[in-house]
Each structure stands twice: as structure tokens, then as C-alpha cells.
Amino acid sequence: MNGQPKESGYVQIRWIPKYTFIERFLHWVHTVSFIPLVATGLVLFLPSLQALAQGEAGIWMRLVHRLAAVLFIAEPVLYGIVQPLRLWLNIKEFGIDRDDLGWIKNAFGYYVLGKHADMPPQGRYNTGEKMNGIVMIVSWVLFVVTGLIMWFGKGIVSAEVFRWMVVLHDVTMIAAVCMFLVHLYLAVAHPLMWAALVSMRFGVTSASYAAEHHAKWYYGPKRARELYEAQKKHG
Amino acid sequence: MKRKAMLIDESKCTACRGCQVACKQWNDLEGWSYSKTVNHGSYENPLSLSPQTWTRIKFTEYDDANNFRWLFLKEGCMHCGDPACVAVCPTKALKQKPDGRVTLERDLCNGCGYCSQFCPFGVPQLEIYGLFSGDAKSSKCTFCQDRTDNGLLPSCVKTCPAKALFWGDRDEMIASGKKRVDMLNKRGFVNANLYGENLVGGLGRLYVLIEKPEAYGLPADPQYPVLTTVWQNIVRPLGKVALGAAIIGIAAAWVIIRRNIKMEEVE
Numbered sequence: 001m002n003g004q005p006k007e008s009g010y011v012q013i014r015w016i017p018k019y020t021f022i023e024r025f026l027h028w029v030h031t032v033s034f035i036p037l038v039a040t041g042l043v044l045f046l047p048s049l050q051a052l053a054q055g056e057a058g059i060w061m062r063l064v065h066r067l068a069a070v071l072f073i074a075e076p077v078l079y080g081i082v083q084p085l086r087l088w089l090n091i092k093e094f095g096i097d098r099d100d101l102g103w104i105k106n107a108f109g110y111y112v113l114g115k116h117a118d119m120p121p122q123g124r125y126n127t128g129e130k131m132n133g134i135v136m137i138v139s140w141v142l143f144v145v146t147g148l149i150m151w152f153g154k155g156i157v158s159a160e161v162f163r164w165m166v167v168l169h170d171v172t173m174i175a176a177v178c179m180f181l182v183h184l185y186l187a188v189a190h191p192l193m194w195a196a197l198v199s200m201r202f203g204v205t206s207a208s209y210a211a212e213h214h215a216k217w218y219y220g221p222k223r224a225r226e227l228y229e230a231q232k233k234h235g
Numbered sequence: 236m237k238r239k240a241m242l243i244d245e246s247k248c249t250a251c252r253g254c255q256v257a258c259k260q261w262n263d264l265e266g267w268s269y270s271k272t273v274n275h276g277s278y279e280n281p282l283s284l285s286p287q288t289w290t291r292i293k294f295t296e297y298d299d300a301n302n303f304r305w306l307f308l309k310e311g312c313m314h315c316g317d318p319a320c321v322a323v324c325p326t327k328a329l330k331q332k333p334d335g336r337v338t339l340e341r342d343l344c345n346g347c348g349y350c351s352q353f354c355p356f357g358v359p360q361l362e363i364y365g366l367f368s369g370d371a372k373s374s375k376c377t378f379c380q381d382r383t384d385n386g387l388l389p390s391c392v393k394t395c396p397a398k399a400l401f402w403g404d405r406d407e408m409i410a411s412g413k414k415r416v417d418m419l420n421k422r423g424f425v426n427a428n429l430y431g432e433n434l435v436g437g438l439g440r441l442y443v444l445i446e447k448p449e450a451y452g453l454p455a456d457p458q459y460p461v462l463t464t465v466w467q468n469i470v471r472p473l474g475k476v477a478l479g480a481a482i483i484g485i486a487a488a489w490v491i492i493r494r495n496i497k498m499e500e501v502e
Contacts, residue, residue, distance in 0.1 A: 044325040044347065045471070054326045058345025062369040112488045114495035151369070154348055154361065162352040163462040166323075167470060174474040178481040185485045191496050 015204035018124075022083050024203055026075050033071035038177055040065040045170065066151065073144055093124045094133055099216075103127035111190070118232060121215035121224035132183050139176040142168060238335035240314075240405035241378065241392065242412050244443040245451075246419055246427070247399035248307040250278070250292045254391035254400065258290045261379055261390035284310055286362035289376040290391055295451055308442070308451045309391075309400070312337060312358045312376035316436025319463045320350035320359055328373070335405065335439050338380040339373065346371030355435060355457040378402075378439070408441055415443050426450075435459055 019027075040061040043053040052061060080087050102120035104127060109115040111128075125133060146165040149157055153165070186193045187200070195213070199205040210217065215224035259266055269287040272280050279294035290311035297306045314337045321329045321337060328343035329350055339359075350359040350373050364370040379389040383402075387393070392400040401408060412429040419427035424445045431438030435457055448455050 045474070050325070050327065053345055054328070054343045055345060058326055058347075059370055062345060062347070066367065066369050112491055114492050152366065154352070154363075159352045159354075159357065160460075160462075163460060163466075166349060166352070167462055167466045170466065170470050170474065174470075174477050178477055181478075181481045181485055185489065189489055191492060 014207040015202075016207050016210060017203060018199040018205045018210075019203045020083060020086060021203065022079065023086065024200055026079050027200055029071055029075045033068045033075065034180065036064055036068040037072055038173070038180070040068070041173060045173070069147060069151075072140075076140060090133075094130050096130070100127040100130070111186075111192075114192070119213075121219075121221075121228045122213060122217070123221075124214060124217040126213065128182075128186075132179055135175060135179040139172045139179075142172040143176070146172065236333040238316075238405040238437075238439070239378070239383070239403065240335070240408040240439045240441055241389065242401040242403075242408040242441045242443070243309050244399045244401070244412075244415055245307055245309070246415070246424070246443055246445045247397050248292070248309065249397045249399075250294065250305065250307045251396060252280075252292050253394045253396055254309060255288065255291050257390040257394035258376070259287070261382070262289065264288065284358065284360055286360040286372070286374045289360075289374065293452065297446065297450055299446075306444075306446060306451055308453070310358075311440065312378075313356050313431065313435070314376075314378065314439025315355070315434075315459075316438070317459050318436075319353045319355060319459055322463050322467050323349040323353045325349070332380075336378045336380060336383060337439070338377045339375055341372055341374065344373050346373065348373065350375075353460055353463055355454070355460060405437070405439070405441075412441050412443050419443070419445060 043049040043058070043061050052058065099120035099122065102118075103122065106119050107128065110119060146169040149165045150162065150169065153162065157165075187197050195205050195209040205214075207218070211219070215227065218224070219227065258264065264287040266287070270281055270285065275282065277294055277296075279292070281288055281291060284291060290309060293308040293310050295306040295308065297304055314335060316335065318329070318331055318337045321331050325347060326343045326345055328340045328345075330338050330340070332338055346361065346363075346369065348361045348371060351357070351361045359373050359375040362372050362374065364372075379387070379391075382389060388402050389400075392402045401411065409429070409432055412432075416427045416429050426444075426446045428444055428447065430442040430444050430448050430453060431440060436459070442453075444451060444453075
């Protein structure tokens with residue numbers, strides 16, 4: 001531009017839409033409900049936080065846990081009511097195919113070691129994002145069912161059922177928090193994964209990033225496959 | 236420290252319910268203001284343990300084909316040798332004292348209610364002040380911890396006019412309970428038995444019963460809930476390892492990728 005050398009100029013980025021306003025808004029509603037839920041739940045889980053679980057403090061923790069739970073339960077339900085087609089579109093993206101296997105094989109080298117690996121073309125969500133999404137959906141259902149039974153079911157369900165709910169709630173928490181930690185790391189700290197946070201803030205993703213990381217979404221599955229095979233041939 | 240226990244001789248109990256009253260008086264529990272007496276066709280009152288009733292006489296109408304009679308059972312916390320409630324309590328409000336008493340400090344309780352659901356006997360009672368807020372408190376018999384801490388008898392034992400209640404070293408209580416059972420057997424109560432010697436780690440509340448435990452509605456073989464062990468000894472330790480490993484693994488991955496990416500930039 002204006003005769004300046006390219007290096008000192010700016011990079012032109014073409015932005016393409018990825019998430020609707022409602023999706024981004026509800027994502028952050030989910031965040032501000034999930035984090036207090038984990039924080040107030042952990043006081044019952046970690047003996048080092050026991051002082052916060054006792055007496056008045058503990059009663060407050062349990063109240064905050066319930067208030068956050070209302071948001072946590074309402075958020076996906078609202079999404080289903082306001083944008084049911086978008087919800088369906090997203091769920092359809094969670095299908096699994098052979099490219100997921102290739103992704104898993106190369107994931108460690110790519111995400112941890114930073115090697116340029118032959119990543120098979122990915123859809124709107126890559127395998128890791130799909131895993132995160134599936135864990136989130138399953139854990140949401142488990143959290144809500146076990147949580148509501150513990151909240152309102154005391155004395156209605158048998159003690160044996162209640163005990164299962166308590167243990168399942170814990171197991172679900174462990175899986176969901178591990179997944180959340182990975183999700184958080186990739187979103188805010190991983191040096192290569194800058195695009196995810198941009199799209200969750202502004203709803204758009206860069207076209208070049210999408211072409212490279214989500215080829216099946218960007219080019220369509222057939223063209224993405226051709227490009228991938230061609231690239232592999234030329235090494 | 237020697238384990239203490241309460242021996243309850245149901246063959247002597249007259250169901251005067253002095254123990255219920257003494258318990259309410261000493262522990263400042265509400266009576267009429269909490270739950271009204273309702274006629275439901277029996278002298279039994281109230282119908283069940285409640286947050287304000289830590290002990291009560293259960294009336295069982297028992298007909299063994301020869302004659303009808305009442306079986307009286309002084310219900311309350313069993314003070315198990317392996318108390319599941321203590322294992323699941325996240326606040327340490329419930330404690331097992333060196334002498335075996337399972338005590339409850341209500342100040343520390345946050346009302347989670349796990350104790351009420353994990354108890355093999357369903358004893359701890361949860362007072363729910365607000366269903367939506369989750370505000371609640373647990374309560375149960377503590378063997379009058381403030382009395383027994385100071386060498387006094389639990390208030391029910393102190394008051395029992397039929398001399399059916401005893402308090403002392405558990406070994407002695409078992410010995411005198413067995414002696415009493417022998418005597419009852421000789422007198423024709425062939426089903427008389429001592430309940431609780433070896434159940435759930437050995438109960439701190441021992442009963443001399445004149446019929447089989449089932450006739451009183453007592454579980455013949457109560458079990459420490461398996462899920463308590465699964466939860467506390469497997470799920471929780473593994474969960475902590477998993478969470479710790481996730482944090483350490485992510486930190487390590489971050490250090491590695493930072494180094495490798497910088498190296499690429501240098502190239």
C-alpha cells in the first residue's frame with residue numbers, strides 16, 4: 001500500500017461470521033455461571049477450603065451455588081428457545097469421522113510441541129472442540145439432573161438414589177472441570193489459538209485461519225479433502 | 236480411650252416417654268410449638284424423629300398369635316463404630332469422639348444434608364428453612380455431648396424412671412446386656428437378643444430386645460453404604476489427582492509451546 005514495503009504495512013484480514021450475538025452472549029452467561037458454581041462447589045470437595053464450607057460461610061456458598069445454577073440451567077434452554085435452528089446446526093457439527101482419528105494422532109505434536117503436523121481437514125469444530133462440546137452437553141445434563149434431585153428430591157427419592165446423585169455430581173464435576181481447564185488454556189493462553197477468543201468476543205473469525213484450521217467448513221468437505229491430498233503429495 | 240455406649244433395655248421400658256421430654260428440655264428442642272399432637276389411632280407420639288425430636292418411643296403393635304402386645308423402641312442415633320455420616324460430612328460438624336460418641340456441632344453445619352441420606356438408619360434430620368435458598372441445619376442425638384463431656388449421664392438416662400437406660404463403658408454395657416438377655420431367655424422370652432454389638436462397626440446404642448429386630452422395624456443387617464467408600468476413598472482422591480494433573484499438564488504444555496514457538500520465530 002502506498003509503495004510501502006509489505007513487511008512494515010498491515011495485514012489485511014478478511015473476517016467471516018462464526019457466532020451470533022445470542023450465542024456469544026449465552027456463552028458468557030455460561031461462563032459467569034460455571035465459574036462460581038465450581039468455586040462454591042469446590043469448598044465441599046477440597047478439605048483445604050473447609051473453613052469456607054462451615055456454618056454461615058457454607059450456607060452462603062450453597063446459596064450462591066443455587067443462584068448460579070439457575071443461570072446455568074436457563075442458558076442452554078434459552079438458546080434452544082431463541083435460536084433453535086442454530087442449536088441444531090451446532091449439534092449436527094458434532095458428528096465423528098475418520099479425520100477425527102488423524103487429528104487425535106497429531107494433536108500432541110501440534111498443540112503441545114508446536115510442530116507443523118499434517119492435520120487432516122476439520123469442520124466447523126475440530127475434534128478437540130467437538131470433545132469439549134460433547135463433554136459440556138453430557139455434563140450439563142448430568143449436573144442438572146443430579147443437582148435438581150439433590151436440591152428438591154430430599155425425602156422424595158430414596159436414600160440410595162440420592163447417594164448416587166451426590167457421587168455422580170462429583171464425577172461429572174471432575175470431568176467437566178478438567179475439560180474446562182483445557183478449554184480455558186487453549187482460549188486465552190495458547191499462543192497459536194488466538195482466533196477462538198476473537199470469534200467468541202466479536203462473532204467473526206479470520207478467513208485465512210478458517211481455511212487453515214477448519215477447511216471442511218470453509219471449503220466444504222470435498223474440496224477440503226482434495227486440497228489436503230494435494231498438499232500431502234507435495235509434502 | 237474406652238468406648239462408651241448406651242444400653243437400652245426394651246424389656247423394662249414402659250413407654251412413659253420421660254426420655255423424650257428430658258431430651259427436649261436439655262437440648263432446648265421445641266415441642267407443641269413445632270408439631271401438634273394428632274390422633275392417629277395410637278398412643279405413639281410423635282410419629283417419627285424430627286429436627287426437634289432426637290429420641291422418641293416407637294410403638295409397634297405386635298401380635299404373635301398367642302397374644303397382642305406393644306413393642307417399645309427408643310429411637311435415636313446409633314452412634315455407629317463406622318459412622319458414614321462423619322465420612323461424608325464436608326464441614327466436620329459431625330465428629331467421632333475418641334470414646335465413640337458421634338457428636339454434631341450445629342454451628343459448623345451448613346445444611347448440605349449428606350448425613351441424613353448416607354446414614355444406614357436414616358437418623359439425622361434436616362431442618363429445611365428455605366427449600367430454594369438451601370438454608371438448612373442437620374440435627375441428631377449427640378448423647379448430650381455437653382453433659383457426657385463433663386462426666387454426666389445423657390439426660391434421657393438420667394431421667395428414665397423404669398431404669399431401662401444405662402450409660403457406661405461399652406464392654407460393660409455389652410456384658411450386662413448379654414446377662415439380661417440370658418435371664419429373659421430363661422424366663423420364656425426365647426427371641427430376646429442384644430442388638431448392635433457388631434453392626435456397622437459396633438453400635439454405641441445397644442438394645443436388649445424381646446423379639447427379633449425385624450419385629451421392631453430395625454434392620455437385621457444394616458450396612459455401611461458402599462457408595463460412601465466409593466465416593467470418599469475412590470472418586471475424591473482420583474478426582475484430586477485428575478484436577479492436579481490437568482493443571483500441571485497444562486502448565487507444562489504452556490512452557491513447552493512457548494519455547495518451541497519462540498525458537499521458530501528465531502529461525
